[in-house]
Amino acid sequence: xxxxxxxxxxxxxxxxxxxxxxxxxxxxxxxxxxxxxxxxxxxxxxxxxxxxxxxxxxxxxxxxxxxxxxxxxxxxxxxxxxxxxxxxxxxxxxxxxxxxxxxxxxxxxxxxxxxxxxxxxxxxxxxxxxxxxxxxxxxxxxxxxxxxxxxxxxxxxxxxxxxxxxxxxxxxxxxxxxxxxxxxxxxxxxxxxxxxxxxxxxxxxxxxxxxxxxxxxxxxxxxxxxxxxxxxxxxxxxxxxxxxxxxxxxxxxxxxxxxxxxxxxxxxxxxxxxxxxxxxxxxxxxxxxxxxxxxxxxxxxxxxxxxxxxxxxxxxxxxxxxxxxxxxxxxxxxxxxxxxxxxxxxxxxxxxxxxxxxxxxxxxxxxxxx
Ligand code: SAH
Numbered sequence: 001x002x003x004x005x006x007x008x009x010x011x012x013x014x015x016x017x018x019x020x021x022x023x024x025x026x027x028x029x030x031x032x033x034x035x036x037x038x039x040x041x042x043x044x045x046x047x048x049x050x051x052x053x054x055x056x057x058x059x060x061x062x063x064x065x066x067x068x069x070x071x072x073x074x075x076x077x078x079x080x081x082x083x084x085x086x087x088x089x090x091x092x093x094x095x096x097x098x099x100x101x102x103x104x105x106x107x108x109x110x111x112x113x114x115x116x117x118x119x120x121x122x123x124x125x126x127x128x129x130x131x132x133x134x135x136x137x138x139x140x141x142x143x144x145x146x147x148x149x150x151x152x153x154x155x156x157x158x159x160x161x162x163x164x165x166x167x168x169x170x171x172x173x174x175x176x177x178x179x180x181x182x183x184x185x186x187x188x189x190x191x192x193x194x195x196x197x198x199x200x201x202x203x204x205x206x207x208x209x210x211x212x213x214x215x216x217x218x219x220x221x222x223x224x225x226x227x228x229x230x231x232x233x234x235x236x237x238x239x240x241x242x243x244x245x246x247x248x249x250x251x252x253x254x255x256x257x258x259x260x261x262x263x264x265x266x267x268x269x270x271x272x273x274x275x276x277x278x279x280x281x282x283x284x285x286x287x288x289x290x291x292x293x294x295x296x297x298x299x300x301x302x303x304x305x306x307x308x309x310x311x312x313x314x315x316x317x318x319x320x321x322x323x324x325x326x327x328x329x330x331x332x333x334x335x336x337x338x339x340x341x342x343x344x345x346x347x348x349x350x351x352x353x354x355x356x357x358x359x360x361x362x363x364x365x366x367x368x369x370x
Contacts, residue, residue, distance in 0.1 A: 005064040008037065009135035009142070012181040013188070023062055029055065034187040037065060041146040068139040073147075080334030083143055084346065087112060087136055091129055092347040093166050095140040096339045097148070097158065104148070105160040108140045110176050111167025113348035116201050118221070118234050120266060122300040123166045127350030131172040137179035140165075141189055150189070161191060164199045164219070166346055170206035177213050184216075193217070199264065204240040207248040211255055218252055219262040219293075220245065224272050225280035233272070242284065249288045260289040266341070267308035267316065268297045278319035285325045292320055292327040298340040 011019055016030040032051055036042040043065040045056045068085040071092050075081045081097040093109040114121070115128035141161060144150075148157040161183050163169040169176045176198070182188035183196050199219040200207065207218070222242075224230035230237040237245075249261045263285070267273050285292065294317060297307040308316075313329055320327040332340050350356075 005062060007133075007135045008033065008063055008065045009067065009139050010133055010178075012134075012178045013185050015178070019063070023058065025055065025058075031187055033059070034185075038142070038145075038182070038188045039151060041142065043067060066135070067142050068136055070143060074337045074339075076334040076337045076339060078333055078336075080337065080339050081144075081147070082334065082337050082339040083140070085136075085140060085143065087132065090347065090349045093132065093136075093140075094339070094346050095144060095165060096334060097144050098333050099157065103159040104157045105162055106141060106144050106158055107162050107165045108137060109165030109167055109346070110137060110163055110169040110172045112346065113350060113352075113354075114167045115171070115352055115354075116168050116234070116236055117354065118201060118223075118236075120223075120233060120268060120297060120303065120305045122298075122303070123346075125300075125302065125355065126166075126346070126348040127352040127354030129349050129351050131175060132167070134175040134178040134182075137175060138182045138188075141179075141183060145189060158189070159191070160195045160197070161189075162197045162199060162219070164197070164341065168201055168203070169198050170200045170203045170210065173206060173209065173213075177210070180214055180216055194259075197262070201234055201236050202240050202245045202248075203236070204244050204248045207245075207252055211252045215256070217259070217262070218249070219264055220249060221266075222263040222281075222284075223266050225277050225284055229272060229277075246284065246287050249290075253289050260291055262291045262293055264293050264295055266295045266297050267313050269306040269308045269312070271305065273308040273312045273316055275315060275319055278316045282320060282323040282325055285320070285323075290325070292325055293330055294327060295330045295341055296332055298332060298335060300338075 016034060017027040020030040036048045045059045048056060071084040071086045073083045079099045083095045084092050085095060086092050091112045093112055096107040098105045111131050112129040113126045114123045117124050145158050150156055150158050180196050183191050184193055193215045194217050197217040197219050201221045223233050227237060227241045230242060253259045294313055297305055317327050317329055334340055
């Protein structure tokens with residue numbers, strides 16, 4: 001029988017210190033190992049030269065440092081870099097790095113697939129398999145940081161992390177919180193709190209729980225300014241309607257002076273891009289310190305939605321801006337390698353039968369195949 005050793009990527013600083021204590025080692029030893037892992041991208045205890053030989057041997061015997069395996073990687077013409085990372089035999093997830101002039105953002109996945117079934121999201125068509133471990137989440141950042149030669153406090157190409165890849169991060173709460181702790185730890189990736197953003201489709205009780213557990217930026221996938229339309233696009237809205245969602249957002253910012261919530265709004269032609277809806281959105285945005293990020297819809301095979309016309313996006317934005325609601329339009333990046341928002345698919349062994357159902361609707365012609 002093979003014994004699986006603990007993977008050190010599964011622990012945050014405190015967890016690692018406790019683990020070291022359990023094998024009779026001092027906390028500073030855990031800190032040293034953490035620096036090797038995250039600042040120098042070393043996974044081989046043999047190379048950790050300031051750790052004594054006896055301890056290196058002890059560590060090799062008891063624990064492991066295993067990053068995710070890269071199945072393939074691809075770079076877009078615009079510099080966007082996508083990794084397909086193998087999580088186990090047949091599951092894989094996607095991680096995307098988006099370089100910009102003043103920052104570099106990594107889009108990280110939290111689950112293999114997703115169970116929320118948002119109508120316009122390609123990950124939803126894949127169904128859901130399982131939560132990622134903390135190691136698999138922080139491992140995505142590690143793979144990208146190593147590729148980019150990131151050295152915290154010196155050279156940082158990776159400056160921001162957004163939990164906006166595959167999955168609903170608040171449904172994998174403990175592992176996501178632990179991984180985000182390593183992202184923000186000086187011995188980890190040393191990112192400032194506000195540079196780590198968790199995006200949620202709106203699980204109200206979990207937003208309150210996050211508010212207690214972690215100090216990160218919060219983004220909420222809104223996509224519609226009234227319950228009727230939002231329930232159609234984001235079925236979770238039936239359980240947590242907009243008023244309750246905004247209540248949780250208000251509580252989140254109330255605890256954090258100067259914080260605001262980013263509301264994501266994917267622009268779909270003829271669905272949610274009418275001026276009247278922009279006016280409704282203005283009213284909602286008055287209730288909480290907020291920014292709106294309009295995302296031009298990214299098409300994928302089998303979707304019945306289309307991207308809004310540029311002019312409609314501009315008009316929508318103008319209505320918000322004229323009402324003093326800070327509103328940006330997300331530039332679509334990496335769409336030549338299917339790395340844009342809502343296009344991440346990975347390889348999911350579906351446990352929800354969602355894939356089969358999606359294919360059936362395609363066959364029955366209920367969906368216009370692209
Ligand atoms: N489950 C979380 C994390 C996913 S974030 C959440 O819902 O927030 C991915 C973001 O891209 C979300 O705002 C999502 O609604 C949006 N998105 C999904 N599919 C899209 C598509 N096809 N085009 C543009 N944006 C999309």
